[in-house]
Amino acid sequence: MKAHTKETQATMTPNKALDFLKEGNQRFQNNLKANRNLLEQVNDTSEGQFPFATILSCIDSRVSAELVFDQGLGDIFSIRIAGNFSNEDILGSMEFGCKLAGTKLVVVLGHTSCGAIKGACDHARLGNLTALINKIEPAVDAVTEPKDESQRNSQNLEFVDKVAEKNVLLTINNIRQHSPVLAEMEDNGEIKIVGAMYDISTGEVVFY
Numbered sequence: 001m002k003a004h005t006k007e008t009q010a011t012m013t014p015n016k017a018l019d020f021l022k023e024g025n026q027r028f029q030n031n032l033k034a035n036r037n038l039l040e041q042v043n044d045t046s047e048g049q050f051p052f053a054t055i056l057s058c059i060d061s062r063v064s065a066e067l068v069f070d071q072g073l074g075d076i077f078s079i080r081i082a083g084n085f086s087n088e089d090i091l092g093s094m095e096f097g098c099k100l101a102g103t104k105l106v107v108v109l110g111h112t113s114c115g116a117i118k119g120a121c122d123h124a125r126l127g128n129l130t131a132l133i134n135k136i137e138p139a140v141d142a143v144t145e146p147k148d149e150s151q152r153n154s155q156n157l158e159f160v161d162k163v164a165e166k167n168v169l170l171t172i173n174n175i176r177q178h179s180p181v182l183a184e185m186e187d188n189g190e191i192k193i194v195g196a197m198y199d200i201s202t203g204e205v206v207f208y
């Protein structure tokens with residue numbers, strides 16, 4: 001498989017980009033890989049990059065977007081932060097990826113058993129991590145079940161995964177609200193903004 005070029009990027013659409021990721025995750029789940037020579041791709045991409053998607057995911061060592069979607073060099077912009085939330089800098093990176101560099105899809109990818117989400121569920125406090133956890137805590141509050149406080153912590157994995165899903169949805173809202181650039185591109189059909197969840201026990205990505 002060759003790296004994307006200006007020509008292949010020009011024929012890309014938001015739906016096609018989504019299909020590329022779905023097909024890549026299917027290959028990953030089947031333990032297959034597209035036949036690509038990374039060193040050749042270094043050469044192919046040395047004078048420019050024409051990726052098709054911008055993916056915001058967690059720093060979790062098990063959730064590398066390039067691996068779980070079976071993508072090579074020059075295919076995706078990969079933004080990573082613990083808990084895959086967005087702030088001004090991350091929105092700026094996304095705007096670069098879409099408006100200036102031509103990607104057609106923004107994916108907010110959460111995952112099951114996320115340590116950052118668990119930290120938010122437990123209201124963990126530690127150094128600079130406190131400020132990061134604070135940004136995820138609105139997702140904890142937005143999940144109303146269970147009501148029993150003793151069940152609303154990281155021991156309850158079902159609760160943790162519900163918060164992870166809510167966090168993806170709130171992040172998408174945040175992107176639309178705080179990035180007029182991306183909201184306008186989405187309204188015009190130039191890009192799609194979608195949420196997804198990666199299951200660390202199966203390797204499957206489910207798109208919402």
Ligand SMILES: [Zn+2]
Pocket residue numbers: 058059060082083111113114115116117
């Ligand atoms: Zn995580």
